[in-house]
Amino acid sequence: MTAIKAESRRPADETLGEALRSHGISRRGFLKFCATTASLMALPPAMIPVVASALEKARRPSVIWLSFQECTGCTESLTRSHATTIESLIFDHISLDYHHTLQAASGTAAEAAREAAMRDNHGQYLLIVDGSIPLGNPGYSTIAGVSNLDMLRETAEGAAGIIAIGTCAAYGGLPHAAPNPTGAVSVSEIITDKPIVNVPGCPPIPVVITGVLTHFLTFGTLPELDSIGRPMAFYGQNIHDRCYRRSFYDRGLFAETFDDEGARKGWCLYKLGCKGPVTYNACATTKWNNGTSFPIESGHPCLGCSEPDFWDMGGFYRTLSMPTGHFSTALGYGVAIGAAAGLASALLGRSERDKARSAHEKVSVDDLDKGGSS
Amino acid sequence: MNFTDATRSRVEISAEADLTHNVRPLLHEIRHALQQLSQTGETHVIDLRRIPMAPGEEARILELLGEGEIKATLTVLGRSTIIETAYAGVWIITHYNESDEILGRFIEITDAPAILKSQKEEIALAAAQLFKMLSADQPTKEETRNDSDQS
Numbered sequence: 001m002t003a004i005k006a007e008s009r010r011p012a013d014e015t016l017g018e019a020l021r022s023h024g025i026s027r028r029g030f031l032k033f034c035a036t037t038a039s040l041m042a043l044p045p046a047m048i049p050v051v052a053s054a055l056e057k058a059r060r061p062s063v064i065w066l067s068f069q070e071c072t073g074c075t076e077s078l079t080r081s082h083a084t085t086i087e088s089l090i091f092d093h094i095s096l097d098y099h100h101t102l103q104a105a106s107g108t109a110a111e112a113a114r115e116a117a118m119r120d121n122h123g124q125y126l127l128i129v130d131g132s133i134p135l136g137n138p139g140y141s142t143i144a145g146v147s148n149l150d151m152l153r154e155t156a157e158g159a160a161g162i163i164a165i166g167t168c169a170a171y172g173g174l175p176h177a178a179p180n181p182t183g184a185v186s187v188s189e190i191i192t193d194k195p196i197v198n199v200p201g202c203p204p205i206p207v208v209i210t211g212v213l214t215h216f217l218t219f220g221t222l223p224e225l226d227s228i229g230r231p232m233a234f235y236g237q238n239i240h241d242r243c244y245r246r247s248f249y250d251r252g253l254f255a256e257t258f259d260d261e262g263a264r265k266g267w268c269l270y271k272l273g274c275k276g277p278v279t280y281n282a283c284a285t286t287k288w289n290n291g292t293s294f295p296i297e298s299g300h301p302c303l304g305c306s307e308p309d310f311w312d313m314g315g316f317y318r319t320l321s322m323p324t325g326h327f328s329t330a331l332g333y334g335v336a337i338g339a340a341a342g343l344a345s346a347l348l349g350r351s352e353r354d355k356a357r358s359a360h361e362k363v364s365v366d367d368l369d370k371g372g373s374s
Numbered sequence: 375m376n377f378t379d380a381t382r383s384r385v386e387i388s389a390e391a392d393l394t395h396n397v398r399p400l401l402h403e404i405r406h407a408l409q410q411l412s413q414t415g416e417t418h419v420i421d422l423r424r425i426p427m428a429p430g431e432e433a434r435i436l437e438l439l440g441e442g443e444i445k446a447t448l449t450v451l452g453r454s455t456i457i458e459t460a461y462a463g464v465w466i467i468t469h470y471n472e473s474d475e476i477l478g479r480f481i482e483i484t485d486a487p488a489i490l491k492s493q494k495e496e497i498a499l500a501a502a503q504l505f506k507m508l509s510a511d512q513p514t515k516e517e518t519r520n521d522s523d524q525s
Contacts, residue, residue, distance in 0.1 A: 025450065025451065026450055026493070026496065027493035027495050027496050028448060028450055028489055028493060029450035029451045031488065031489050031493075032448070032450065032451055032454055032469050032489065033451060035467075035469065035478060035480065035489075036469050036477040036478045039421050039423050039424075039477075039478040039480075040478075042424065044421070045419030045420070045421050045480065046419070048419075242426040243426065244396070244426050244427065244428035244429075244431075245428075284426045285423065285424055285425065285426050286423065290475050290476065291423070291476065293429070297429060
């Protein structure tokens with residue numbers, strides 16, 4: 001799949017099968033492409049012939065990628081996908097007609113490219129969004145003088161479907177964290193009349209991003225989704241159930257600190273705040289960095305980054321089941337997680353920070369994490 | 375054996391280490407699939423990317439399966455290796471990209487992986503190409519006559 005280079009850009013009406021053949025890719029090469037593509041889409045190996053049949057006829061869709069309140073981490077993640085290089089993604093699989101970071105054009109020419117793609121492919125193009133959309137004040141985030149809100153509405157109107165990449169676009173993410181100063185919201189809170197696929201993660205796993213794009217390319221449809229709009233193929237099982245440390249949890253063997261015996265022996269990280277039991281993602285199987293490992297394998301608890309409001313879950317290192325201690329004492333809360341606890345944390349923390357600032361005291365990371373109440 | 379490319383940087387542990395015990399269940403799955411192949415001819419494929427392996431487990435599984443008599447390399451869209459394990463009918467297929475990074479690794483329980491066989495479409499094409507080559511080389515009647523006149 002990476003053999004086809006930029007200079008051999010495919011005509012829009014050429015199918016993928018035709019393109020591979022015209023570049024001398026053998027039937028064996030096509031089978032290899034189909035096997036890795038089926039794996040990429042988390043499809044069972046028995047589906048490889050179906051993928052082969054669909055890919056044979058696949059045509060390049062036009063894609064417009066809009067970036068709003070984001071850190072570019074999602075694009076960074078995508079461009080490090082080892083399974084499908086960005087070059088082949090751009091030139092072979094999709095026609096990426098607009099992407100701030102990756103396109104050569106800028107200013108008026110860039111906006112003209114977006115408008116042309118919208119006009120020429122009306123009703124058929126795929127819209128990808130990363131970043132949340134500020135509702136508090138249009139001036140918080142604009143592109144070419146157009147507010148994020150207006151650009152999203154205008155571009156979504158002619159889209160066949162929308163993929164919200166990253167937790168910011170899917171659920172608001174970091175900009176939405178309490179106290180949400182920009183009034184950040186997700187794509188689905190604005191656009192309600194288009195099919196939307198949420199691909200959350202901070203950032204999402206590269207092959208999950210390309211897997212969803214490839215699904216659209218292969219079948220021309222969006223994949224089956226869970227109750228909060230995520231593809232079941234990648235977000236259908238939770239980290240805890242698929243974690244290789246699960247057997248330690250079942251036997252009550254936990255790391256209590258990052259350097260104790262349990263940590264050294266690779267025991268369960270639940271007591272160190274692991275959000276694996278409430279997090280749905282493919283990290284435990286797909287892993288990161290070319291399948292090298294994932295956070296838990298590296299000895300760090302899962303932060304739950306593919307879940308809504310993960311920034312406000314009450315602290316990255318707070319055990320899920322633990323009553324919030326200082327929270328419950330100070331404010332009478334009985335639960336450790338959720339938006340209410342996050343809001344309490346933020347308010348309590350802000351109060352402490354204000355006090356510290358006025359007294360010229362330094363606030364440590366630990367103070368921030370514990371809401372400043374310890 | 376050089377199966378450990380994907381796990382070279384991982385912490386090496388023994389199969390006896392008290393982790394997820396993926397090694398034994400997966401070998402049982404292969405055993406069941408082999409029985410099925412033997413009795414009914416039904417093939418089976420396991421995508422190793424879909425299984426939550428603990429560090430070192432994949433390398434251990436591959437080590438236990440060992441290497442058999444056939445080791446083939448496919449060179450298209452990057453390298454692919456097709457290796458029959460020490461257990462007849464159990465094949466390890468590893469696909470690499472052009473940067474030699476692993477794209478996917480499959481255990482196929484079959485008499486011969488489909489990717490190893492000559493492909494039907496290309497067999498037909500090969501016959502046509504060979505015919506064309508031979509036709510081009512064949513002297514025309516005129517050339518044959520001239521040759522015989524000269525002799």
